[in-house]
Amino acid sequence: xxxxxxxxxxxxxxxxxxxxxxxxxxxxxxxxxxxxxxxxxxxxxxxxxxxxxxxxxxxxxxxxxxxxxxxxxxxxxxxxxxxxxxxxxxxxxxxxxxxxxxxxxxxxxxxxxxxxxxxxxxxxxxxxxxxxxxxxxxxxxxxxxxxxxxxxxxxxxxxxxxxxxxxxxxxxxxxxxxxxxxxxxxxxxxxxxxxxxxxxxxxxxxxxxxxxxxxxxxxxxxxxxxxxxxxxxxxxxxxxxxxxxxxxxxxxxxxxxxxxxxx
Numbered sequence: 316x317x318x319x320x321x322x323x324x325x326x327x328x329x330x331x332x333x334x335x336x337x338x339x340x341x342x343x344x345x346x347x348x349x350x351x352x353x354x355x356x357x358x359x360x361x362x363x364x365x366x367x368x369x370x371x372x373x374x375x376x377x378x379x380x381x382x383x384x385x386x387x388x389x390x391x392x393x394x395x396x397x398x399x400x401x402x403x404x405x406x407x408x409x410x411x412x413x414x415x416x417x418x419x420x421x422x423x424x425x426x427x428x429x430x431x432x433x434x435x436x437x438x439x440x441x442x443x444x445x446x447x448x449x450x451x452x453x454x455x456x457x458x459x460x461x462x463x464x465x466x467x468x469x470x471x472x473x474x475x476x477x478x479x480x481x482x483x484x485x486x487x488x489x490x491x492x493x494x495x496x497x498x499x500x501x502x503x504x505x506x507x508x509x510x511x512x513x514x515x516x517x518x519x520x521x522x523x524x525x526x527x528x529x530x531x532x533x534x535x536x537x538x539x540x541x542x543x544x545x546x547x548x549x550x551x552x553x554x555x556x557x558x559x560x561x562x563x564x565x566x567x568x569x570x571x572x573x574x575x576x577x578x
Contacts, residue, residue, distance in 0.1 A: 322352065323385045330365035330386075331393070369394065371401035373408035380423045387431045391439070399435050403428060440487050447483060447491035448514055458578050461496040462533075465489065469532055489531035490519045494538055501540035502573050508540065518544040522554070522562055534559040534575050 326347055333343035340362055347358040360376045367374040368386055378386070383406070391399040406428050413421045434442045456464070468476070468489050476485050499515035500507050508516040520537045523529030534557075539547060546566060555570075556563040563572045 319352065320381065322347075323379075323381055326358075326361050326382055327365070327385055327389055330362045333362050334366050334369060368402040368405045369398060371404040373412055374405060375409070375412060377409065377413060377421070377424070380427065383424060384427050384430075387427065391431070391434065396435065399431060403431055403435065440484070443483055443487040444491045444494070445514075447488060448495065450479075451491070451495050452514060456495070458496060461492050462578060465492050465496070465533055468492075469530075486531045490536065493531070493533060493536050494519065496533075496578055497538040500538065501543055502538050503543045503571060504540060506540040520544050520547045522557060534562075537562070537573060 329338065329343040329346045332338035333340045338346075340359075343362055344355065344358045347353055347361065348355050361378065361382060364374045364376070364378055365386060366372075368390060387399065387402050387406070390402045406424065410421050410424050410428065413424070430442070433445075437445075468485065471485065474485055475482050476488050477483075478488070494517055497517075498507075499517045501517065510516050517538055518541055519531075520539050521529040521531075522535050522537060529535050537547065550567045552564055552566045554562065554564045558575075560576050561572060561574050563570070565571075
């Protein structure tokens with residue numbers, strides 16, 4: 316089912332309206348079809364599949380991959396974790412059905428399922444940061460280049476940034492740059508966590524929290540292993556000194572000094 320890219324948000328909107336009872340399914344179908352811009356049967360499929368996603372039920376007629384990706388992204392936004400869990404269950408049941416009745420595997424839908432399973436487990440921000448990290452793996456920038464990009468970001472207060480035709484949340488891009496600059500290594504214990512699929516797992520902690528207007532800058536982000544991140548967030552902590560060059564703090568009775576500009 317080939318459809319116009321700009322039509323995908325409308326498909327979601329009217330399918331959602333029908334699911335929530337704000338629009339009769341027949342009327343939602345007419346809205347999607349418009350003046351012959353889509354096959355009527357395809358419109359019915361999208362409306363029905365949206366309901367199956369939200370109920371976690373198997374569906375047989377496959378979605379356009381762009382629609383499937385958009386549905387999952389916005390179901391997570393509109394219906395939360397439970398909505399995405401149900402949608403992933405429905406998609407997996409569809410994949411199993413599809414592969415039992417077709418000679419070829421549903422590769423694209425498997426990749427979409429993998430993507431949103433990761434998002435469900437780790438969050439959308441972590442997924443976006445991992446995608447940026449993969450680009451660094453293919454063509455690692457120098458430390459000088461990373462610092463230059465971060466300094467430029469400090470002057471950019473837009474919510475998103477576009478790099479090589481891909482748009483990211485600004486804070487995710489900044490954190491991904493800092494993780495790369497710090498070598499994915501905990502700044503307190505030197506731990507590196509290697510991932511099975513390649514690359515490293517590490518977390519970012521705000522010295523001044525986001526709710527206190529703390530930003531994603533070199534002097535406000537610590538790169539920490541999961542244990543030290545949780546201790547930093549939830550332990551008995553007192554900041555003794557904080558500047559562009561360093562941060563000194565006591566955490567659960569132990570003093571730490573971290574140099575922030577050692578690049």
